[in-house]
Amino acid sequence: MPHKTPGMWPAMSYADLLDHASKSVAGALRELGIDNDDYTVEIPSKPGFGDVSCNVAFLAAKAAHRAPREIAVDIAKECRPTDLIERIEAHGSGHINFFANVPALNRSVITSALDGGSFAVDVGHGSKVAIEHTSVNPNKALHIGHMRNVVIGDVISRILKSTNHRVRVLNYVDDMGLQVAELVLGFAELGFSESDTGGKRFDQYCGDVVYVKASEKIKADPALKAKSMEILEAMEDQATDLAQTASRISHKILRSQLDTCWRIGARYDCLNFESHIVRSGMWARIFADLQKGSMVRLETEGKNAGCWIVPGSAPEDDKVLVRSNGVATYIAKDIPYAAWKLGKIPDPFGYEPCAQEQPDVPLLQTSLSAPEGAGADLQSDRVITVIDSRQTRLQTIITALLAKFFGATKQDYVHLAYESVTLSAETAAQMGQQTGGKNVQMSGRSGLFVNAVAVLDMLQERARAETLRRNPEMGADELDRVSEQIAVGAMRYEMIRQDLDKVITFDLASSMRLDGDTSSYIQYAHARAVRILQKADRPGGGADYASLCGAHERDLVRAIGTLGLSLRDSAVNLSPKVVARYARDLTVAFNAFYEHVRVIGSSEADPVTVARIELVDSFRAALAYALGLLGIPAPPRM
């Protein structure tokens, strides 16, 4: 690569540019005897105000009893240029604007972008983070609501890995819950066949047919309700036939679910089974300690008589830990589990490879028979649990109890909440549910949900038709691969482009869009860049970085150079959306460049052409990295 001088140029060019501006201001303030360190330097939202802007004059105006613009003039006069900053101007508004040395900045951004791996930034300093996501009850196929969980969790894990965190990804499998028991009832009591699924995938058959039917009958028949509770109790004892059946069925469903997660590129380090948590005796040990203290008590009267509770601030806030029949509640089971994740208690599990082989990275699962704590190294300094916001209240309680019992802080144990995915009125109507024009919550119990695999398959068909239309000569294998990559990207992007606290209204028709603010818009630009690079001879001559000075080139350079800033922001705030928007903004900058600036055509030894080719290559590298953070594939053709 021409002009690549490792170590000579900063790896994070825009972060450095900001740093230069900040130090320049600090120096000026010292000269002027102004005492202020609250000011910020930032990249202006609009062009025309320089490359970096500082607000210090506004802040200093008050103490000095002077107009911001006057102070700005004084400060700007004292600011020293650097190798990245050419000049400094006080703007009439009071802002101080820094103008970059364009060739130096271009060179810096391009060389660091072309230096593989230089996009990563250090936020975590090597700290250990466990991320738990997916955690779908093993009684059904994943629907699009679950996909939001999987994608958020997976993207956060990718972002944290790229910001120097040691990340472990966990998937909690509740193989002992009521939902599994009700499904077992469908097979054991209602005559559903385990082998004849009517051509459906097993998870889909169980969730769409058996579970829905069983739920319906249980609701109508108290005897069946009692029966499902019996099954639930029987499942506690591994030796019973019902426990064996439950285990066999839930594992079979889990296998189908994992296929779906793997299809969209999610990977895990360990599956944690609730049955193992229960049978490990973790809760009993903690409970014995708790009983000695004053944080829990046995109720003798009132609605919770016979239960062990954690007293709340008011009687109605009391939370039951152990039921009157002696069985621990979900909250009780979650406390030792959370404590285990945080390494607050010894590891009671052994680990063994998951029987179903995961692509790319090995997958473990908890085991009670394998030797304990066999080097899985899962326990972490910080735990992030991805669960939808309907469980915020419960998670708040668990966080508070963890603080009380184990001294874990809010930073250690994070509930990463997101709003749910609802169905549009139109899509609900297509599924036979009239909602009077309103959106509706999905419901596994009543069968009102949109299957994730079905959506992926439809997306792939759409993408295949579109790709074939443009690439009639493309072979079947490549067509399959590319259309799958487009489908996966579309699904993932849709799940993270909005903020976590926004409800997603899923509409089947509009989810099939491949233009506008979608992942295929972004992927398409990647393919365009790859095509240019394929066609261009790479002469290896000197690049004229000063020539990249038009608005389109400069916008593109800025977009490439700010990847690290977006990555840091998204990691600190646990916000996948920040990277999604970055990828899109980067793409917008490239498309504008592409439309207006010719790359190939003139002499390819021309230093201007060399610079443009390097710019395109830098863009490709930055975009591929950003897409990697989002788990969105980057096809070279589409």
Place this chain on the structure above:
RNA sequence: GGGCCCAUAGCUCAGCUUGGAUAGAGUGUUGGACUUCUAAUCCAAUGGUCGAGGGAUCGAAGCCCUCUGGGCCCGCCA
């Protein structure tokens, strides 16, 4: 009744954490650009009492308070 979240263009959303320059995208509608590195693209026009009111501030979409509308949660289910 209590708690959490949301409200910005016709629609879907950025911007709010850390107040500062003309509030931005996509979509929709209208018009335009393919003998050119892929038109899944681009350009132009259109479109905003930033839910309402009050407060602190030189300055508010952003901060504080009140209210309105909407979503979600409040089980010996998970």
